[in-house]
Amino acid sequence: MRGSPESLAALRRLLAERFPPTAPRFAAVLPTGIAAIDELTGGGLPAGGITEVVAPAPSSGGQLLMLSLLASTRARRARAALVDGLDAFDPQSHEPSILQHLVWVRCRTLDEALRAADLLVRDANFALVVVDLRGFTRPALRSVPATTWYRWQRAVERTDLALVVLTTVAPFRPAQGPEQVEGLVGSARLRLNLAGTFQLAAFDEEQARLALQLQVEVQRSRIQEERRSA
Amino acid sequence: MSYAVLHAAAFALQAVVRTEAGLGGKPAALLEDRARKAVIVQTNASARGAGVQPGLTATQAMARCADIILRARSAAAEKEAEAGLLAVAWSLSPRVERTAEGICTIDLTGKAAATHLPHCREAVERLRLLGLETTAGVARTPLLALYAARLAQPALEVKDERGFLSPLPLSLVDPPPDLAAILEGWGLRTLGALTALPKNEIGRRLGQAGVDLWERAAGETDRPIDPCAPGESFAAALELEHEVETLEPLLFILRRFVDRLALQLANAHRVAAELLLELQLVDATCHQRGFRLPEPTGDADILFRALHTHLETLRTAAAIKSVGLVLTPARPLVRQHGLFDTGLRDPHGFSETLARVGAVVGADRVGTPWLEPTHRPDAFSLAKPADVVAPVPAPAILPPLGLPLRRFRPPVEAQVETDSQGPARLQCRIAQGPVRQRRGPWRRSGEWWQPGSWNGEEWDIELESGGLFRLTLRARQWWIDGMYD
Numbered sequence: 001m002r003g004s005p006e007s008l009a010a011l012r013r014l015l016a017e018r019f020p021p022t023a024p025r026f027a028a029v030l031p032t033g034i035a036a037i038d039e040l041t042g043g044g045l046p047a048g049g050i051t052e053v054v055a056p057a058p059s060s061g062g063q064l065l066m067l068s069l070l071a072s073t074r075a076r077r078a079r080a081a082l083v084d085g086l087d088a089f090d091p092q093s094h095e096p097s098i099l100q101h102l103v104w105v106r107c108r109t110l111d112e113a114l115r116a117a118d119l120l121v122r123d124a125n126f127a128l129v130v131v132d133l134r135g136f137t138r139p140a141l142r143s144v145p146a147t148t149w150y151r152w153q154r155a156v157e158r159t160d161l162a163l164v165v166l167t168t169v170a171p172f173r174p175a176q177g178p179e180q181v182e183g184l185v186g187s188a189r190l191r192l193n194l195a196g197t198f199q200l201a202a203f204d205e206e207q208a209r210l211a212l213q214l215q216v217e218v219q220r221s222r223i224q225e226e227r228r229s230a
Numbered sequence: 231m232s233y234a235v236l237h238a239a240a241f242a243l244q245a246v247v248r249t250e251a252g253l254g255g256k257p258a259a260l261l262e263d264r265a266r267k268a269v270i271v272q273t274n275a276s277a278r279g280a281g282v283q284p285g286l287t288a289t290q291a292m293a294r295c296a297d298i299i300l301r302a303r304s305a306a307a308e309k310e311a312e313a314g315l316l317a318v319a320w321s322l323s324p325r326v327e328r329t330a331e332g333i334c335t336i337d338l339t340g341k342a343a344a345t346h347l348p349h350c351r352e353a354v355e356r357l358r359l360l361g362l363e364t365t366a367g368v369a370r371t372p373l374l375a376l377y378a379a380r381l382a383q384p385a386l387e388v389k390d391e392r393g394f395l396s397p398l399p400l401s402l403v404d405p406p407p408d409l410a411a412i413l414e415g416w417g418l419r420t421l422g423a424l425t426a427l428p429k430n431e432i433g434r435r436l437g438q439a440g441v442d443l444w445e446r447a448a449g450e451t452d453r454p455i456d457p458c459a460p461g462e463s464f465a466a467a468l469e470l471e472h473e474v475e476t477l478e479p480l481l482f483i484l485r486r487f488v489d490r491l492a493l494q495l496a497n498a499h500r501v502a503a504e505l506l507l508e509l510q511l512v513d514a515t516c517h518q519r520g521f522r523l524p525e526p527t528g529d530a531d532i533l534f535r536a537l538h539t540h541l542e543t544l545r546t547a548a549a550i551k552s553v554g555l556v557l558t559p560a561r562p563l564v565r566q567h568g569l570f571d572t573g574l575r576d577p578h579g580f581s582e583t584l585a586r587v588g589a590v591v592g593a594d595r596v597g598t599p600w601l602e603p604t605h606r607p608d609a610f611s612l613a614k615p616a617d618v619v620a621p622v623p624a625p626a627i628l629p630p631l632g633l634p635l636r637r638f639r640p641p642v643e644a645q646v647e648t649d650s651q652g653p654a655r656l657q658c659r660i661a662q663g664p665v666r667q668r669r670g671p672w673r674r675s676g677e678w679w680q681p682g683s684w685n686g687e688e689w690d691i692e693l694e695s696g697g698l699f700r701l702t703l704r705a706r707q708w709w710i711d712g713m714y715d
Contacts, residue, residue, distance in 0.1 A: 055715075057696055057697075058661070058696055058697030058698075058713055058715070059633065059696065059697050059698045059713060059714055059715050060715070061633070061715065062636075062715050063633065063634040063635075063636050063714075063715035064633055064634060064715065066634075067634055074619075074622055075622055077619040077620075077621065077622075078619070079574075079615075079619065086639075087595075087637075087639050088636045088637050088638065088639070088712070089599075089636075089637070090608070090634060090635040090636065090637045090712065091599035091600075091601055091610045092601060092607075092608065092609070092610065092635075093630075093633075093634035093635045094630075094634060095626060095630060096600070096601050097622060097623050098622075099598065099599050099600075100598065100616060100619060100620060101598075101616075101619045102598055102599065103584070103596065103597065103598060103615050104596070104597065104598065104599050104612065105587055105591055105595065105596050106591065106595040106596070106612075107591050107595075108591070112590055112591050115590045116587045116590050116591055119583055119586050119587050119590070120583060120587065122583070123576070123579055123580060123583040124575050124576045124579060125574050125575050125576055125579065125580045125583075134636075197696045197697070198633055198698060198714070199667070199692055199698070200666075200667040200668075200669065200690065200691075200692040200698060202632060202633055202698070202714075203631060203632040203633070203669065203690065203714075204631065204632075205631065205632070206629045206630070206631055207629065207630045207631065207632070207633075207634075208629060210632075210633060
């Protein structure tokens with residue numbers, strides 16, 4: 001049964017009166033510690049929102065970005081959680097001192113990762129939750145109901161939690177040059193694309209310097225729009 | 231002086247019914263074995279409405295009310311219900327008497343008179359939440375308060391004693407049967423009619439029993455109460471009439487336990503630091519689980535959530551025949567958070583989230599990573615997250631180099647073509663192609679003296695198509711340990 005346009009419009013008016021829209025929160029940001037990203041995004045990743053980071057090519061620096069985020073939250077003595085979709089995090093690659101605030105959830109399946117993330121985004125103790133979904137196939141990620149992303153957005157929008165979802169186009173697809181990568185997370189307020197790929201010479205560089213070499217493109221940013229509309 | 235009485239009618243029946251979910255409001259009766267057959271001894275209002283009265287047999291009761299729920303007495307359930315009744319009574323005053331089954335008398339001396347009735351109403355509501363329908367009476371003497379409680383809907387305070395007592399039937403003051411017959415013969419049916427007669431004339435005709443009856447009818451009987459002391463243990467246990475195989479009935483009982491124990495803790499100005507859950511199974515085994523709370527609390531919801539989270543994932547080999555719960559009391563934590571303190575905002579929520587996530591992925595797969603003091607590849611352990619995030623120590627003298635590794639667990643088997651310099655071409659299910667650059671080999675070995683030894687040759691390679699990988703040669707087989715990212 002379809003409602004008439006008049007009744008739908010009346011219903012929308014009624015809902016708008018009963019539940020007036022509230023201004024989104026965008027003042028808080030989580031600095032990444034990477035100047036290029038912080039400049040592009042106006043200070044860092046939005047707290048109270050979802051940031052999707054797409055890593056289309058292998059060795060594009062997704063893990064390095066995660067390391068910077070962990071270091072940033074550690075410096076602020078805030079808590080971070082990593083939902084590790086395919087149990088790929090390597091503690092030995094990190095300074096032990098920057099892991100003391102981390103809750104690492106070692107998942108085996110996409111379903112486990114989504115369920116664990118659903119619980120963590122509702123916890124008031126975290127400043128950062130990283131959901132690493134790289135390694136899952138694109139069809140598997142596409143099968144995630146869009147409502148999941150919007151539910152997470154609703155869960156975090158009144159908090160200071162920065163939720164970062166790492167996705168990829170296809171596992172280990174060779175780099176094909178700059179391209180427009182389609183995002184997965186419909187409710188993301190910020191979508192970053194890690195455009196470059198590192199070479200073997202990177203092993204001679206300090207991690208802090210490598211982070212500055214990350215090639216990041218902003219594919220979507222609703223932050224500026226929200227600031228303007230406010 | 232002022233007293234309150236909390237009265238739970240058909241107490242033994244209520245005690246049993248409150249341990250089972252979904253029985254509220256349904257007709258129910260309590261059966262007890264008598265000389266030859268079991269007869270009904272207590273009924274609830276719904277059963278009485280359907281015509282079921284004490285003294286009927288089970289068959290007669292079911293003939294009158296097909297849906298009636300018949301239950302046997304349970305000493306454990308009555309003990310638990312009485313503990314709940316007393317816990318609520320102690321929340322009103324420290325001087326509480328266990329007067330009779332389902333009746334307790336509370337000395338309200340010292341409390342403002344205006345608060346007596348509101349507090350009694352709160353107590354009745356609190357008992358209703360504990361599954362006990364009660365009434366409360368407030369009066370100058372314990373006996374008058376009991377009469378008031380029997381007539382209250384749900385709470386009644388007696389101010390005008392004569393006016394209150396006069397219209398009430400004589401049966402209220404429990405006259406001995408022989409005296410009741412004599413008074414009936416005299417045409418006396420109310421307390422007012424009896425007390426209109428002179429007391430000494432009643433004494434001359436009916437003796438001391440008559441005088442006692444007259445004094446009860448006039449509200450002149452007074453007595454000191456015999457207070458009991460609250461117990462020091464915070465435990466609850468119940469043997470189940472029917473074995474439990476599903477979660478809901480168990481949670482229902484545990485909620486009753488937790489609500490009562492939380493109230494008892496509040497009365498004692500204590501909080502719970504630990505919980506011990508004990509489930510006796512029908513196969514004679516016992517499941518025990520202790521819960522150390524992240525921060526002592528007396529909040530019933532938090533205590534219940536700790537149990538709920540555990541039980542959601544619990545699978546027992548057999549059905550459960552009895553449940554026990556013990557709370558370890560502790561003094562409430564009184565502290566002021568420091569200005570720069572970065573402890574948990576919600577310690578109980580954090581603990582619960584970790585438990586729930588642990589239920590999804592496995593309790594051994596959640597925690598803070600700690601590196602083990604060894605050079606073994608991928609050696610780490612997971613620890614419980616710290617309550618407070620410590621300040622960042624001074625940075626390492628030698629800053630870390632290179633990209634972090636993204637590990638493949640387990641490692642991916644690979645086919646590698648080599649030349650005189652090392653790996654030249656890679657072929658595996660996740661990456662393939664010629665190698666553009668390589669570094670290595672780095673030989674690693676250790677703990678050769680025990681079974682878990684490791685020995686391998688590592689290479690870092692960059693493929694022409696892009697991507698940095700760690701290759702390892704172990705026992706003449708190539709593996710990709712991970713991708714540098």
